[in-house]
Amino acid sequence: MTKRIILDVDTGIDDALAIGYAAHSPELVLLGITTTFGNISVPEATRNSLVLLEKLNKEVPVYQGADKPYARELFKPYSRHIHGEDGIGGCFSESPLRSAAEGHAADFIIDQARKYPRELTVIAVGPLTNLALALNRCPELPELLDRLIIMGGAVTVPGNVTPTAEANIYADPEAAEYVLTAGFNLTLVGLDVTMQTLLPQSDVDAWRGQGELAEFMADMTDFYMQAYKNFKPGIAGCALHDPLAVGVAIDPGFVTTKPMHIAVDTGDSPTVGRTHEVKSGEVPATEMSAGAARAGKTIDVCLEVDAERFLRHFLGRIL
Known part of the structure; x- marks a missing residue:
């Protein structure tokens, strides 16, 4: 059975790998790509998404979204060093x-959710601004989506990016x-599992000589590999952060999850961006967290991953 998806990206290198993985997975029907700021500016993320889709020979609409x-x-610098x-x-x-499609990313998400109620999965692999804008415009969005990953x-x-916060x-x-805290059927694929999904240099080297797309992917990923070596000397590869989120949409069995209430530190907190569990009886960080806790709605937090099985699956699909 195929699954309709939207990929919400801030198209850097692992976003591009995620797009290629999704485009080559017959279990998924990619309805569109929505872009946001994050790794780079949103116009650049839109441009890169269009470039990649051309190399993949995939005619999928790209909708530009939030620029801040x-x-x-x-307040966070773009991740050009990575x-x-x-x-x-x-x-x-x-x-x-091609150019981006007319309209805002948030409105495209809403339109597709209404068109395919309880059938659409959104995979968000950048900042969550487009989802927040969509939720603000369509408060019933959590009931319309099948799942948000x-x-x-x-x-x-x-x-x-800080001792407590993911980028x-x-x-x-x-x-x-x-x-x-809005009540989505939600799976959180965080550093708890993505840092275990290391793509070795030898597998990237094996892409050489397999055509234009493969050379593009190898050149791009080599830069990412070097950034990881600079960031974390001795690491045995680069993490497949965004591709793992796509992998979870294809096969939830790649990961083991635990239901939790999760709060995010906001404002001027010294731990801004921290994601942490709010246990029963504790005071949540904000009223939004309090509302989610009172409603009994948890999210599925990925805590374990079958990294080797996922890696082999990804490598079998990326080119």
């Missing part, structure tokens, strides 16, 4: 032939708090 956080000004000045490892060479957070492990949540903590 939901309730504050842009993803390259162009967001795809220096592989951008010419403008895409988010690559973000670090519930039981340290963060990757996507940190980039727009107010949006994350709003979305995570």
Whole structure:
């Protein structure tokens, strides 16, 4: 049975790998891609998504979305040191032939949710601003979606941009708090599991000589590999953060989850962007968390991953 999905991306390198993985997975029907700021600016994320879709020979609409956080000004620098000045490892060479579709990403998400009630999965692998905007415009969105899968957070492990915060949540903590406590059927795919999904250099090297798409993917991923070596010397590869979120949509059995109430530290907190469990009897961080806790709605937090089985599945689909 196929699953209708929207990918919400801030198209850096692992976003691009996630798009390729989704496009080559027959279990998924990719209705569209929505873009946001994050790794790079939103116009660049839109451009990169269009470039990649052309290389994949996939005619999928791309809708541009948020260019700054939901309730504050842009405060996290773009991640060009990880993803390259162009967001795809220096592989951008010419403008895409197509342009973005007319309309805002948030409205596209709402339209598709209403068109396919209880049949649509949104996979969000960047800051959650587009989802927060969509939720604000359509409060019934949690009841319309089948599932929301988010690559973000670090519930039981340290963060990757601060000691407590993961990059996507940190980039727009107010949006994350709003979305995570809104009552979606939600799976949180965070650093708790994604840092275990390491793509070895040898597998990237094996893509060489397999055609234009493979060379593009290898060149792009080599940049990401080097960034990981600079960031964490001795690491045995680069983490497949965003592809794992797609993998969970294809086969939830890749991960083991635990239901939790999750709150996000917001505002001027020194731990802004932290995702943490709110246990029974504890005082949640905000009234939104309190409302979610009172309603008894938990989210499924990924705590274990069958990394080797997922990696082999991803490698069998990416090219």
